[in-house]
Amino acid sequence: MPRKNxxxxxxxxxxxxxxxxxxxxxxxLRGNLPEKIWNELFEVAEREKLSExxxxxxxxxxxxxxxQVLVEPCEAAGIVAxxxxxxxxxxxxxxxxxxxxxxxxxxxxxxxxxxxxxDGRSKTKYASxxxxxxxxxxxxxxxxxAFARDIVDVRTEDIARVKEDFKKKTAEIELIEERIAExxxxxEVMLSKIREAIxxxxxxxxxxxxxxxxxxxxxxxxxRNEVLKIMRKxxxxxxxIEKTIVTEENGxxxxxxxxxxxxxxxxxxxxxxxxxxxxDVMEISRVLGIEAxxxxxxxxxxxxxxxxxxxxxxxxxxxxADLLTFTGEIRGTVRTGIMRLKQSPFARAAFEETVKHxxxxxxxxxxxxxxxVVENLIVxxxxxxxxGRVELIMKE
Amino acid sequence: xxxxxxxxxxSLEAEKAGDRVEERRHFLVPKHTIVPKEKEEEILKKLxxxxxxxxxxxxxxxxxxxxxxxxxxxxxIERVSPTAGKSLYYRVVR
Numbered sequence: 457m458p459r460k461n462x463x464x465x466x467x468x469x470x471x472x473x474x475x476x477x478x479x480x481x482x483x484x485l486r487g488n489l490p491e492k493i494w495n496e497l498f499e500v501a502e503r504e505k506l507s508e509x510x511x512x513x514x515x516x517x518x519x520x521x522x523x524q525v526l527v528e529p530c531e532a533a534g535i536v537a538x539x540x541x542x543x544x545x546x547x548x549x550x551x552x553x554x555x556x557x558x559x560x561x562x563x564x565x566x567x568x569x570x571x572x573x574x575d576g577r578s579k580t581k582y583a584s585x586x587x588x589x590x591x592x593x594x595x596x597x598x599x600x601x602a603f604a605r606d607i608v609d610v611r612t613e614d615i616a617r618v619k620e621d622f623k624k625k626t627a628e629i630e631l632i633e634e635r636i637a638e639x640x641x642x643x644e645v646m647l648s649k650i651r652e653a654i655x656x657x658x659x660x661x662x663x664x665x666x667x668x669x670x671x672x673x674x675x676x677x678x679x680r681n682e683v684l685k686i687m688r689k690x691x692x693x694x695x696x697i698e699k700t701i702v703t704e705e706n707g708x709x710x711x712x713x714x715x716x717x718x719x720x721x722x723x724x725x726x727x728x729x730x731x732x733x734x735x736d737v738m739e740i741s742r743v744l745g746i747e748a749x750x751x752x753x754x755x756x757x758x759x760x761x762x763x764x765x766x767x768x769x770x771x772x773x774x775x776x777a778d779l780l781t782f783t784g785e786i787r788g789t790v791r792t793g794i795m796r797l798k799q800s801p802f803a804r805a806a807f808e809e810t811v812k813h814x815x816x817x818x819x820x821x822x823x824x825x826x827x828x829v830v831e832n833l834i835v836x837x838x839x840x841x842x843x844g845r846v847e848l849i850m851k852e
Numbered sequence: 853x854x855x856x857x858x859x860x861x862x863s864l865e866a867e868k869a870g871d872r873v874e875e876r877r878h879f880l881v882p883k884h885t886i887v888p889k890e891k892e893e894e895i896l897k898k899l900x901x902x903x904x905x906x907x908x909x910x911x912x913x914x915x916x917x918x919x920x921x922x923x924x925x926x927x928x929i930e931r932v933s934p935t936a937g938k939s940l941y942y943r944v945v946r
Contacts, residue, residue, distance in 0.1 A: 492938030730878050740880060745915030746943075747929055756880035770934060784908035784946065 475502060478511070489522055530845040532829070534779070537772035544766040545570060551764075569760045573737060573753055576780060576788025580716070580736040585697075587711040587721060588728040597702070600709040603726050604700040605640055609693040609715070612650055612686055615641065620683060622676055627683050629666040631784050646691060653689040658680055694720045718743045741786050749786055753777040800824055802831040883930040884915050887942070892926055895942060909943035921945045 473500055494544060497518055501511050527533050534839060536599025545603050548567045593599045594601035619628040627717055629650060636643055643664065650666060651659055657670040670679050696717035716734040721727055721728045722743070734740060737756055754777045755768070761768055779794065780786055787793035791808040798804050803825055826832055838844040877883070887895060898903065909916060909927055916927060922945065929941040 490933075490935075490939065492933075492935070493937075495937065733880065743914060744881050745880055745884075745913045746909055747882050747884070747915055747931070747941075748878065751880050751882075751931075774933075774935070778907070783908045784910040784943075785911065 460712055481508075482511065482515060484623060485512065485519075489515075489519060493518060493522065498676070528842075530840075533775060535829070535841075537701070537775045540768055540772045541570075541574075541776065544761070544768060548764055548766060566760070566764060570757060573760075574776065574780070574788060575790050576738070576786045576793055578738050580738070583714075583716040583734065583736045583739075585711075585713040585716045585718065585721060585734040586732065587713065588731040589709060590613055590726055590728050593726055594708040594710075596730075597709055600702050600711065604702050604711045606638070606692065607694045607697050607711075607713075608700055609695050609697050609726070610639065610641070610691045612653065612689050612691060615639065615646060615691075616650065616687075618683060618687060620679070622679070625672060625674065625679060627668045627670070627671045627679070629668070629686070631664045633664075646701075649685065649691045650689070651733050653686050653691075655685075673763045694724075697721075736738075738786055741781070746781050746784055750777045750781040751787070776783050776810070800826075800828050800831050802834050806830045806834065881915055883887055883931060884919060885924065885928050885930075886921055887926040887928050895926065895928075895945055903944050906944040908946045911945055916945070 478501070479494075479498055487499075497511075497514060499507075501514065506514065545567055548570075561734075568581070587602070588594070588599055593603060616629050616631050619630070621627070631643060631646065632730070636646065641790050647661070647664070647666065654666075654668055656674065657668045660667045660669070669756070670682070674682075694717050696715045697713050698715035700713045702711055704710070716736050716739060717735075718732075718734045718739050721732060722729045733752070735756060737749055737752045740752040754773050757773050758770065780788065782794070783797065787797075789795065791804070795804060795807050796830065801813060801822050805813040805817075824831060826835065827840060829841060832839045856930065892903075899906075903924070903926070906926065911923055919927075921927060925945045927943045927945060929943060931939045931941050933939040
């Protein structure tokens with residue numbers, strides 16, 4: 457039996473080898489065929505048991521087809537991408553309004569979400585993280601839940617109320633029983649943590665209350681500031697994480713959160729730092745770099761569109777994501793983002809704040825090179841796109 | 853018609869990690885390498901571009917912090933693309 461097993465294991469690797477050898481043999485014929493098509497060709501060749509002569513023919517045929525579907529020089533790919541996203545976007549707007557009364561449609565997905573990503577807003581409205589756990593925690597529900605509770609941001613003001621007495625210069629901090637119970641916290645630990653936060657004055661403990669006697673010479677304003685500081689003190693958790701929930705996904709426990717703080721979460725040893733993500737694309741580009749941000753844009757846009765059953769070719773989204781990340785940081789399609797980088801004053805004026813842009817460029821003596829689409833439309837010249845770009849005439 | 857799944861990104865990355873041991877990266881971060889000075893010209897010729905026409909990557913970008921890239925270097929990025937398999941992209945450091 458073991459021998460047979462070893463044989464069957466060897467076979468595919470041998471097959472792989474011959475495939476690899478074939479690939480290397482025809483490598484010079486590859487030209488600019490992308491990897492995916494290249495691999496598919498050899499899969500077909502293997503399945504149909506083609507001879508070398510036939511493979512050669514197949515590659516040549518595929519290359520011809522591939523070159524035919526490439527974007528032509530001077531084709532306005534950007535405009536096509538914008539329209540491809542814009543048209544279904546309009547449909548989506550209408551549908552969102554139609555669904556406005558229904559409960560199950562969340563506001564965090566739909567056209568607002570697309571707008572948020574494309575505009576490059578610095579704050580995501582419904583920020584959420586997906587935290588994958590390390591090997592120890594991912595199959596242990598109890599530990600995962602304990603960790604999920606541990607990272608929730610708890611401030612003093614969330615679990616206690618305060619009474620100030622400015623005459624006696626005292627403040628009374630009282631824990632709220634229900635709030636502690638619903639968060640599953642330990643009363644004594646919380647009290648001692650609040651006590652650590654108190655820097656000035658004497659502290660007396662009376663059951664669930666902490667009574668602070670401030671020094672007599674302290675001014676009222678300072679007492680107020682001191683109390684506010686204590687109330688805003690983070691007692692536990694990671695700042696920004698408001699709520700957590702443990703769910704099961706593909707046989708492992710995963711934590712979903714409301715609120716995001718990627719950098720701090722990735723540093724915790726309980727999480728899997730290679731898969732944990734957030735839906736805040738700006739944060740990803742800050743923490744993991746611009747390329748990660750670009751991919752996050754594509755994935756978030758694609759996710760939002762498929763959720764709303766809108767089919768937009770992925771290539772349009774790739775182009776949009778490349779444009780948004782061109783300058784090394786995410787810039788939105790707004791006048792303060794990529795529009796500001798446009799060389800032409802007419803193009804900027806045509807977008808938003810016409811008078812301001814015209815006035816500013818006149819003040820600085822800018823030149824209008826008339827290279828883009830909008831500028832040429834304004835002055836009534838042929839647009840330099842497609843056939844408008846070519847200045848030669850073919851000789852028969 | 854072609855159809856795309858969002859997991860395309862995941863599965864391709866998992867396959868790649870299988871056949872050789874590499875420094876593990878977050879699944880969103882592709883591989884970044886500095887292009888040697890000798891090869892720069894060849895790449896720019898292939899792209900029909902000059903250095904200032906390339907997309908930018910900031911010097912402070914977390915993904916190239918370890919590479920110690922200087923402004924003006926070209927960074928080669930090995931993207932995992934759902935439409936082309938593997939694709940190369942170039943950014944210039946600023």
